[in-house]
Amino acid sequence: MITVTDISKDYHSETRRTYHRVLSNLSFVLKPGEKLAVLGSNGAGKSTLIRLVAGVEMPTIGRIERTMSVSWPVGSAGGVGGSMTGNDNIRLICRIYNKPFKLIRGYVDDFAELGKYLGEPVMTYSAGMRARLNFALSLAVDFDCYLIDEVIAVGDHRFQRRSHEELFEKRADRSLILASHIPQIVKDYCSRALVLHRGRGKIFDDLDLAFEIYHDL
Amino acid sequence: MIFAEIRVFGRALAVQRRVLGALFMREFMTRWGRRNLGFAWLFAEPLVFALPVIAMWSQIRAPFEHGLPMIAFVWSGYLPLLIFRHVTGQALYTIKYSAAMLYHRQVTPLDIFIGRQGLELIGNIAACALSFLLLHMLGFLDWPDDYGLFLAGFFYMSWWSIAVALIVAALSERSEIVEHIWGPTSYMYMAVCGFFFMAAWLPTSLRQIALTVDPPLHAYEMIRAGLFGSSVQTFYDISYVSWILAIVTLIGLWLMRDVRKHLVLE
Numbered sequence: 001m002i003t004v005t006d007i008s009k010d011y012h013s014e015t016r017r018t019y020h021r022v023l024s025n026l027s028f029v030l031k032p033g034e035k036l037a038v039l040g041s042n043g044a045g046k047s048t049l050i051r052l053v054a055g056v057e058m059p060t061i062g063r064i065e066r067t068m069s070v071s072w073p074v075g076s077a078g079g080v081g082g083s084m085t086g087n088d089n090i091r092l093i094c095r096i097y098n099k100p101f102k103l104i105r106g107y108v109d110d111f112a113e114l115g116k117y118l119g120e121p122v123m124t125y126s127a128g129m130r131a132r133l134n135f136a137l138s139l140a141v142d143f144d145c146y147l148i149d150e151v152i153a154v155g156d157h158r159f160q161r162r163s164h165e166e167l168f169e170k171r172a173d174r175s176l177i178l179a180s181h182i183p184q185i186v187k188d189y190c191s192r193a194l195v196l197h198r199g200r201g202k203i204f205d206d207l208d209l210a211f212e213i214y215h216d217l
Numbered sequence: 218m219i220f221a222e223i224r225v226f227g228r229a230l231a232v233q234r235r236v237l238g239a240l241f242m243r244e245f246m247t248r249w250g251r252r253n254l255g256f257a258w259l260f261a262e263p264l265v266f267a268l269p270v271i272a273m274w275s276q277i278r279a280p281f282e283h284g285l286p287m288i289a290f291v292w293s294g295y296l297p298l299l300i301f302r303h304v305t306g307q308a309l310y311t312i313k314y315s316a317a318m319l320y321h322r323q324v325t326p327l328d329i330f331i332g333r334q335g336l337e338l339i340g341n342i343a344a345c346a347l348s349f350l351l352l353h354m355l356g357f358l359d360w361p362d363d364y365g366l367f368l369a370g371f372f373y374m375s376w377w378s379i380a381v382a383l384i385v386a387a388l389s390e391r392s393e394i395v396e397h398i399w400g401p402t403s404y405m406y407m408a409v410c411g412f413f414f415m416a417a418w419l420p421t422s423l424r425q426i427a428l429t430v431d432p433p434l435h436a437y438e439m440i441r442a443g444l445f446g447s448s449v450q451t452f453y454d455i456s457y458v459s460w461i462l463a464i465v466t467l468i469g470l471w472l473m474r475d476v477r478k479h480l481v482l483e
Contacts, residue, residue, distance in 0.1 A: 011481070054320070054322065055322045056319050056320050056321075056322060057477070057480075058477065058478065070322075072320040072321050072322070073320060077317070078316075078317045078320040079317060079320040079321065080317065081243060081247065081315075081317055081318070082317070083246075083247050084243065084246050084247060085246075088242075088243070088246050091239075091242070092239050092242070092243050093321075095235050095236075095238055095239035095242070096235060096236055096239045096321050096323055096324065097321075097323075098231075098232075098235055
């Protein structure tokens with residue numbers, strides 16, 4: 001379970017002596033197995049919320065409690081290093097999360113389908129390839145809750161189908177927070193949606209209603 | 218009760234060890250990787266810096282100054298200076314450069330710092346050892362008179378460099394001003410640290426002030442006392458410099474503690 005209680009997040013302005021409140025007074029609970037979408041336009045705070053839930057940034061006010069293992073924010077940046085090769089990144093993740101290299105390497109190779117590119121620096125990868133590597137690594141490490149920032153949308157059709165298979169058929173009992181603004185992907189993966197607008201958030205159990213409101217904003 | 222706590226502590230220690238190992242390897246691959254000389258650059262880089270300077274100085278200065286062999290004296294000043302300059306120079310934005318690693322919750326800013334600055338320190342120490350051997354074989358440097366004191370000097374120089382690097386690293390994430398003032402500051406440091414003078418050459422009143430406000434001078438004095446033995450007069454106070462460095466380290470750790478608040482992740 002993840003319990004988010006009354007969190008707000010401020011960022012200092014880079015140019016003026018002021019700050020921006022990106023999220024304000026947000027609360028929700030994510031139960032095991034629950035799949036939550038986060039909807040919002042660019043800059044609405046989707047990625048910020050995901051980083052806060054992951055625990056890689058701290059909320060300015062409020063508390064986040066986690067009683068299950070939570071993945072790192074899986075997106076097209078962060079988590080994997082640029083000038084290291086794909087294989088070196090796999091080794092790094094294995095060391096940090098204490099997993100056997102052979103097993104993880106096998107899984108990533110099969111899922112991400114990067115082939116010989118695993119021996120090349122990650123900075124030479126396309127956004128889609130990077131997303132595939134990052135996502136494959138997080139699936140290989142195995143978490144109770146996955147935090148996914150748009151990456152599924154970056155991949156091609158085949159990758160999307162396999163992601164769906166991994167997250168639903170093999171990991172139906174796991175939780176998911178998925179930031180996206182593509183209706184089809186959200187409907188495929190999630191049962192509830194959190195709509196973010198100007199730092200405020202509201203949970204909808206009806207996805208169609210959530211989209212309607214999101215589009216009217 | 219107590220056993221449970223020991224178990225928790227043991228597990229935390231294991232995580233810490235794994236994370237540091239991973240970051241060390243990462244730093245290693247990122248900086249030297251699999252290209253050309255690979256890891257040989259770790260100590261070749263400082264050597265490329267040091268040897269030409271030593272060669273030049275030995276040409277333009279008299280072979281003996283204050284009764285000391287010129288090359289040995291320059292070596293004992295310049296190589297420790299490189300430790301400080303490289304370790305602290307690398308510290309600017311050291312956390313920001315590896316911020317992608319902070320996406321893994323087990324990794325703390327301090328881990329990143331230790332991985333990067335630790336490797337830099339090891340490379341520079343290796344360069345010290347290698348250049349010493351090289352100059353010894355060429356007949357410019359004798360074995361140290363007192364190994365313990367000689368190594369203690371390098372230990373204090375390393376500690377001082379890491380402690381200052383902690384502060385530089387933590388402050389540079391807070392304000393860009395640090396980047397602009399660190400260049401000139403580390404340049405002025407060259408003049409005052411003890412790189413080209415010994416405490417004994419200073420007038421008594423100035424010597425007291427220098428030994429009070431200039432921790433690296435103690436390290437230099439120890440290195441030279443160890444290298445030249447009783448042929449030079451040296452001044453150092455191990456307990457004083459230990460206290461000062463402990464305080465500087467604590468300030469650095471304290472600043473590093475909430476550096477996460479000042480980071481903007483991608």
